Amino acid sequence: MIERVKLKNWKSHHETKLEFDEGVNALIGTMGSGKSSVMEAVVFAFYGTTPSHNSRDITLDDLIRRNPSQADKAIVEIEFRIGKESYSVRREIERDKGTTHSELRKEGELIEAPSTREVTEQVEKLLGLNFKAFSRAIYSEQNNLDLFLNMRPGTRKKRIDELLDIDRFEDARKNTVKVENNMKKELENRQEALGELEDEIDEEELEELEKEIESKKERIEKLQESLEEREKKLENRNKELKELEDKKEEVEQLEEKKTKLETKKQSIQERINEAEEKIEGIEDPERELEKNRKQKEKLEDKNEKLGKLREKKKYLEKHTEEIGEEIEQLEEEAEEFEKFEELEEELEELEEKTDKIKKKGNSYYAERTNLEESLKTLKETDGDCPTCGQEMDKEHREKVVSERKQKIQELKQKEKELRQKLEDKDERKEKVVEKRDELLEYKSSEDKLKEEREELEEKKEKLQDIVEEVEKLGEEFSEEKLEELEKKIDQLESVEEIRELEEKKEHIEEKLEETAEELEDIDFDEEKLETLRDEISELKEKRSAEKQELKSDKEIVEEKEKRLEQMQSQVEKKHELEKEVEKLDQVLDYVYSYKTALKETQIELRQKFVARLNDLMDDIWTQVYPYNDYYSIRLNVEEDYLVEILDSDNNWISAEAEVSGGERHSAALVMRLALSFTISPKIQLLMLDEPTHNMDSAAVEKLAETLRQNSDNLLKQMFIVTHDIALESAATGKLYRLEKKNTETGLTEVEEVN
Template sequence: MNFERVRLRNFKCYDEAELTLRPGVTVVHGVNGSGKSSLLEACFFALYGADAVEGTLDEVVSNGAEEMAVELWFVHGGGQYHVEREVKLRGDTAQTTTCVLETPEGTVEQVTDVEAKIASLLRMDAEAFVNCAYVRQGEVNKLINASPDERQDMIDDLLQLGKLEEYRERASDARVGVGRVRDDKQGALSQVESQIEAKEDKDLHDRLNALQAELAEVVDDIEDKRQDREDAKATLENAEGVVEEYESRREEMDELAAEIDDLAETISETEGEREALGERIRSLRETTESLEADLEETVAETDLEAADPNAVEARIEELDDEAEAIRERIKEKSVTAQEHAGTAEAKRERAEELREEAEERRAEADDLEADLEEERAALADRRANLEELDAEIEELRAALADAPVDRDAVEEHRDSVEEELTEARERVAELRAELENAEATVEEAERLLEEGKCPECGQPVDGSPHVETIDEDRERVAELEDDLEAAEERVEELAAERERAVEVAETAAELSRREESRENVAELIDQKAATLEEQADRVETLREGAEAAEEEAVEAAEEAEAAEAKADDARETIGELNGEKATLGDRRERLERVAELLEDVEENESEMETLRERRDNKAELNDERRERLAEKRERKAALEDEFDSAALEEAKEEKARAEDYLEQVKPYLEEKREERDELQADVGAVENEIEELEALREEREELAAVVDRLDSLYDEAYELQQTYADLRAELRQRNVETLEAMLNETFQLVYQNDSYARIELDGDYELTVYQKDGTPLDPEQLSGGERALFNLSLRCAIYRLLAEGIEGQAPTPPLILDEPTVFLDSGHVSKLVELIESMTAHGVEQIIVVSHDDELVEAADDLVAVRKDPTTNRSSVERSATLEAPT
């Protein structure tokens, strides 16, 4: 597995950062606190999320930000992968809002699924990742400081041996579970055998035969009584038919009597209605005679010769035509009057508008003349300003004559000095940090020397080969102090140079602004001169327009007076025509009265005719009703002759006898049915018991077979449990032997001296270091540098064992070392370089080291620089060098 690219947004001290990671040894360097370790933590977080965070999730979000995102692209097993995580702050807590893993097989979403997929790909969770591939800052001694049991659990989990223990425990649980099931089945078998014995003692088949015989007798009795009941029902139906027939005749006679009474009453009511219609006809005749008298008087008031409807209608039409002609003339005169009045009003309004227009033009001309004077004065001021700008521009050009670079290069020169000053300040910070570390080392060594102990291992000074390094450390302090003084002097020189460069850049910028202002002022002067000429022409045009508007206003007023006179003439004619129209209206009203009276007379005569027809119709209806009344009386008499009371009484007696039998047989049948149902239930119960007996016998055979199989399965589970335990012990021993060999190979490679012979790792992962004389040492007795190298060797050996596996090469994550030189002096750093080179030689494709040590930087295939801006406290990352890997 190789990391290819990582992208950060608002992760800890980073705003935006992106870095491509290449195969080989990559060293991430920078001053302390610049954010180097955060870069590796982002890769760890991308893979394992919250499990990779030591504190709370909100601590990885940059201060002042509301959200954070990390993306990691990596290659694993030949496939391309991309994982993205996004965290947002919601109130006081942080939540993962996006978690997506893109794989060659498809996309995996949601935190749980993504982390399960990552653990499956790498065959390790976050804790195993830290124990195997990621040596975090300050955790170099984690494995050696762990207890043997803790070390055993760590290594077993990495090598998947914990799975074998898990499988052994599962096999044990399975064996216990099978034993419980077997015991349960054995108990069930005993219970079934007891139930079979109890049922065989009941003689179920003899009891069934007796119940079936008794049931047959009851069923035959029920069938006999059921047939008698059917005969009684038939008799009942016949008797009911006769009774119903006589009852129907009696009802028909009663209905005929009621209908006869209703017809007689209806005939009487209709005769009364005929008399009322006759009274209405007489009243209408009297009203008609009165209307005819009014009609004769109204006709006399008109110019008609007689009350002829056609003549009335023709005369009304003639009057309407005359009135329409008058209305048309009135309309024409009204239009004429409106047109002349409108013309007069429009001309008056036009005259007023022209007078206002003339006044406005004169006022505008006056205002323009006043503005012209002010604008001419302003133009003179601008010309004076232009001369001042020319003088200032000459002064600025003279000031730039002594600049160290050309005018076009001043900004580039300033930026160059700024960058050089920043690098010089970073160098000062690095030297101060190194000086503090070196002084602390010397101070600790001097303290131990005073106490008579070695400054490296804490052992008695006598005979120790390490005492001489304190002089080298003191020389190193002196060199760092000289380098720091020179670096600080260089910072002061560059600060003065930067101040001069800033002044030159500001002068050049000011000159550009003045030149631009000069061009703008000159352009404005030319535009304003042209505008003043146009304004003078505009004043003359406005005064001429005002005179013309005054003349047009006088003409429009004269035309308005003429139009008003014509409108008055038209109004007078309209008054005369309205008088003629009123006279025609009176004549028409009298003719309309004649027409109304003629219609009333006609309506009364029509109504009298209708009433006569209704009276005749009612007479005809009464004749028909009298005929129906006679027919119903004849039918009623015939029914009374046919009615036989004796036959009706005999039918009622037969009906009562049949009902009495049916009422008596019903409870008998119910009793017999209950007896039959009880016998059937008893028969069914016995049959069920017989079926249960057969089922119990089959169940006994099945349970006996299951108990036999469970006995066999119990023995197999025990054998599997023992197999997993033996396999784990065998594999652990093989891994211990391989790990011990790799550990000795690695440790001897990086630490060759006359003090130590070998390292021993027993089956419980207990570590022992043997000196050349065979004396055993606990790893805790090693010096600080040796102990750190010992732990790094152990971690690298475990990494190799995991990578090579038992069955060949296995894909593993990059080997990540975060500040591994914290406990190493310069001599041990060289050994660390050899250790890293040996891991590369053993096939580790990608190693990422975080360090500011120069020797590690020089040994890198690829360099990444991390810097922090002191003003924003934000880090940035860039590739500072690219070296060719050795072939």
């Protein structure tokens, strides 16, 4: 049972909290008041998607509130109970990022987060339903109460099989047949390959090759030992060389560092001299600098405020102009609605012309297809001409083929011209429909015109206030004052520059002393470095010769091992093929048994489900249908799930064609309730959005009375979302009224009635 729903920035809901009880809970409101959004939020909380989002009609960003200002995040949270245990699901959507957090709690303790997929999997296990089953059996979208009743019997059977996952058995059986055929073909291939391998394998050659490889490997081992000793000696010499080269590099780096420091010291002294010249003659330059900076800051604040006011003035002027243009347009629109009937007539005429073009195009297509088929036949014919009966010589064939090709090209051109005409008509239809829809909105132009005029007066008053404030600030600020201050500040900042440069100069002098000391401490011998380089060069030449000899032997071994590996692979492959042939024989026997079992299981499951469903529908029918002219309802398995009602003469008649609208709605409600009982026994829940579509007032009152009196016996909890206030009396749980009182904000307001 669903106990609470909390919405934040969800569609038209800013912050909405709803509590629900057992029995019938009703959400009443006009179209677009945000009542269906509550049910969509329940589905989203459970499964991380909604029917509209799952069918790609909307994106997740469309679920985040846009008015009166665009929100960046939406949060949905529901609390529900299964048996004696309480659970809650919370999901968060961020704009342009999708679902960024999901969590599931049991008795307040976190049991899964933050993965959307893993939370959804846990919810599916708790409810015993996946999204597809919930959205078809539990949640009836707007005007879809009789969804299952309106389906063709065959389609209904397919959809109910999908709800129960029975369709997977048929898919599995078809796949099993494919697997069986593929395995038979694979078995034949394996047996053929096994015979070829037995002819290719030579045992004597295999043994000789193994001996040759062993001999070469012993020689390689000795060469590697010699090479390792030389490598160790070379490694030690390289370490000595590296130490000497590092010392040489260190000396060179220190000399270079010393030169750079001296150059940098000289450059800093020159900059100090230049800076002192700039402030020469100024008494207390630091105090003067602080004073000028404060004056500049005040001028910049005024300039910034002036800029903002000018932008606001520009915006209001533009907005005032736009409102004026919209007022003129609204005055014109009020006169436009008279053209509505003319557009309807033009639309009907366009539909008739479009149908004629399509029929003519289909005729051309059929004629061209026949000609193309006959052209293929003509090219393959050796005897008499199939058209005129003459002897089919080369000249006659070329003539007939040429004539038909020409005719085909003519037909293609005609088809192309018709397609262009059709596109033109479709484009005109779109424009007419668009214009017609616009005209429907013109009815409200007079009220909107009054609002726009009031808004125009308000904007003009604000604009006048801003103009006065701009004039006042303009007298206090000038670019010349600011520019003069900036020049003074730039000159006075030299005092700070001198202080920084003196510190840098002192630091460089310290570095110069450190560098001189480091140079004195380094012990380096250039002659020893050259001697060591000669010795290393000689060691590398000897090592290179041994490596070449080792490489040659390894290549020989590698080639022989490749051949050995190929031969061993053939032997191994032979053994594997023998095992695979035996295993394939066994698996084929199992696949046949499995295929048979799948078909029998599918039939048995369907029969058991329909029997259970019919028992439930029979029990519910007497509680929902108040009259004595029909006594029961069932799904006829033998007629592809045809829905039938038992009349007073004890005859089963079709509920899809032979009964009134009210009886059809009763049958649709009974099917929904029975499916909910059968598919989701854990939660016993049904959600009906606009269930009174196409029902007259008497039928609506009867539905309300039935739900009010029998809801406790029918289902643990039910939700009704409707604009029809007559269904308020059906509520035995919570009753809420939803509306958008403030059209400017577009936010849903909720009032609890009981």
